[in-house]
Amino acid sequence: MRARSGRGGPVTYAVLVLALLVSAFPFYWTVVAASRSNADLAKVPPSLLPGPRLIPNFAAVLDEADIGRALLNSLLVSGSITVGTVLCCTLAGFAFAKLRFRGRGALLALTVGTMMIPPQLGVIPLFMLIAELGWVNQLQSVILPGLVSAFGVFFMRQFLVQSLPDELIEAARVDGASTARIFWAIVLPVARPGMAVLGLLTFMSAWNDFFWPIVALSSQQPTVQVALRQLGGGYVHDQSVVMAGTLLGTLPVLLVFGLLGRQIVGGIMQGAVKG
Secondary structure (H helix, E strand, C coil): CCCCCCCCCHHHHHHHHHHHHHHHHHHHHHHHHHCCCHHHHHCCCCCCCCCCCHHHHHHHHHHHCCHHHHHHHHHHHHHHHHHHHHHHHHHHHHHHHHCCCCCHHHHHHHHHHHHHCCHHHHHHHHHHHHHHHCCCCCCHHHHHHHCCCHHHHHHHHHHHHHHCCHHHHHHHHHCCCCHHHHHHHHHHHHHHHHHHHHHHHHHHHHHHCCHHHHHHCCCCCCCHHHHHCCCCCCCCCCHHHHHHHHHHHHHHHHHHHHHHHHHHHHHHHHHHHHC
């Protein structure tokens, strides 16, 4: 019997190309709309090629909204939340996966159970808390509530259960390593692919968050998503300016994905093989 080849047939490649085109078209249309005028977008059928107004539309975005401050705020908020979530969730995931302590199962169940509570239920008490602390319209009101996530703890716990052998930890303890030393010298290198996946998901979630920033922050201290709602105003809604602002707000996410893409694919493949 002839061994099966690892290569796909023409139908497989055709499906993959079609999926790629369907996935990439929204971003391509954003580029086209951001480089056209509002009148061009109103034509039927609209043009599918980029136009000459990309730079003027970017200038309009900078004129209508403080997009520079918004980008800086979003980078600070998303970066802080990503670093805090990845470190805290990796530490908690390691504790739940490999350490033995009283109440571990109950605490894990309680942590996972919080994922079933709609986030909107906590908006009012959370706003009352930050108002008491005097943090309204300050970036820490958006950063601190997102430094740990139940999903991140569960995700890293599952990753470390599969990827970190117990024998490795036992050998380190025999050599006299403390728990903190084991975490920094052994757990972090092993958990790097999972941390990259969690980091990207967290960064995208924090970057795209609109509901809580618009509650806690004002138009004088906006994030990107809050600033975008100020674009295209007037008697006629200028969709081209809105799409130009959307394109500006999407570029940092693409940059982060490009930096972490290799680690993400490696983490997914490692989880698939070990699973």
